[in-house]
Amino acid sequence: MDPEAFLDIANQVIKLKMFPYFDVAHSLLCALSVKEDLGAGAHTFSRKHPLACWLSTMLVVFAGGMVANGLLGEPILAPLKNTPQLLVATACWYIVFYTPFDIGYKVAKFLPIKLVASAMKEIYRAKKIHDGVTHAAKLYPNAFIIMIIIGTLKGNGAGFTKLIERLIRGVWTPTAMEFLQPSFYTKASLIASIIFVLDKKTDLISAPHALVYFGIVIFLVYFKLSSILLGIHDPFVPFENLSCALLFGGIWDSLAKILGRGQAKEEPKDAKKSN
Numbered sequence: 001m002d003p004e005a006f007l008d009i010a011n012q013v014i015k016l017k018m019f020p021y022f023d024v025a026h027s028l029l030c031a032l033s034v035k036e037d038l039g040a041g042a043h044t045f046s047r048k049h050p051l052a053c054w055l056s057t058m059l060v061v062f063a064g065g066m067v068a069n070g071l072l073g074e075p076i077l078a079p080l081k082n083t084p085q086l087l088v089a090t091a092c093w094y095i096v097f098y099t100p101f102d103i104g105y106k107v108a109k110f111l112p113i114k115l116v117a118s119a120m121k122e123i124y125r126a127k128k129i130h131d132g133v134t135h136a137a138k139l140y141p142n143a144f145i146i147m148i149i150i151g152t153l154k155g156n157g158a159g160f161t162k163l164i165e166r167l168i169r170g171v172w173t174p175t176a177m178e179f180l181q182p183s184f185y186t187k188a189s190l191i192a193s194i195i196f197v198l199d200k201k202t203d204l205i206s207a208p209h210a211l212v213y214f215g216i217v218i219f220l221v222y223f224k225l226s227s228i229l230l231g232i233h234d235p236f237v238p239f240e241n242l243s244c245a246l247l248f249g250g251i252w253d254s255l256a257k258i259l260g261r262g263q264a265k266e267e268p269k270d271a272k273k274s275n
Contacts, residue, residue, distance in 0.1 A: 010213065019040065019084065019088075022120050023089070023124070024088055024092060026061065026120075026121050027092035027093070029114075030060040030062075030089075030092075031093045031096035032096060032105070032109070032157070036052070036126055037166070042097075043102075053097060053169070055197050057093045058080075058093075059165045060160055060161070060165055062079040064153055064154040065078065066161070068135075068150045068265025072135075072150065075083060090229055095108070100247065118184065118225065119225060122217065122221045125189070126216050128155055129155040130151075130196055132153065132154030133150065133196040137197075137200060147196075147197045148193045151196060151197070152193050154186075155186075155193070157184065159186050160178045182237065184223070187234075188220060199212045
């Protein structure tokens with residue numbers, strides 16, 4: 001592709017308006033995730049506890065903004081002030097949980113529709129990460145770590161509020177902490193935040209900003225569609241295993257076990273000789 005044409009596409013992507021279509025895709029998939037997390041009891045729960053069902057879904061939809069605002073000392077409920085966006089999220093929640101014969105849920109799960117919605121949500125995620133880094137940079141111009149944290153939370157806030165979201169539904173799962181088992185989306189949001197910070201605050205990345213943004217969008221969309229079509233859920237696992245072995249004691253622990261076994265074998269031999 002001609003570089004100028006590619007740059008033009010990148011500029012168009014960075015200017016995309018998120019409302020309403022990308023918000024619909026995001027809200028729809030958030031409602032789907034809540035229903036699937038409820039499992040077989042989703043139908044009964046949604047009929048008995050519609051308020052808790054709605055609250056937990058809204059928390060998933062607006063989690064990134066709420067958590068980021070809380071850390072930055074801004075109103076936690078500020079993301080809910082956008083009434084059209086709230087109405088869109090509520091409409092998606094209703095369609096997924098309450099349409100007759102579960103038609104809304106089945107249509108949303110239909111593979112072609114899910115693929116399109118998932119791609120749109122990853123574009124939406126890239127926008128939220130970028131906005132989070134930009135907003136934090138305005139408040140703390142030299143605090144790179146704060147920019148990275150806010151960008152990561154904006155990108156996958158729902159992962160960090162899963163404990164509270166389930167608690168609203170009456171389920172206590174203290175081990176469901178994103179810090180203990182970070183998902184691919186948290187890792188991808190972290191990497192994207194780092195790249196945005198390097199692009200904004202350093203000279204290490206010489207490419208135009210639009211190309212950097214477009215590259216992150218392609219990265220997020222590609223791996224999301226790969227997870228759906230090919231079952232590739234976390235491409236970072238091999239690199240994590242390697243880094244744990246090299247940098248976080250993995251090699252030394254293995255070496256200690258080998259030496260410990262060797263010493264254990266030598267001790268019985270010495271005992272036999274003494275007898």
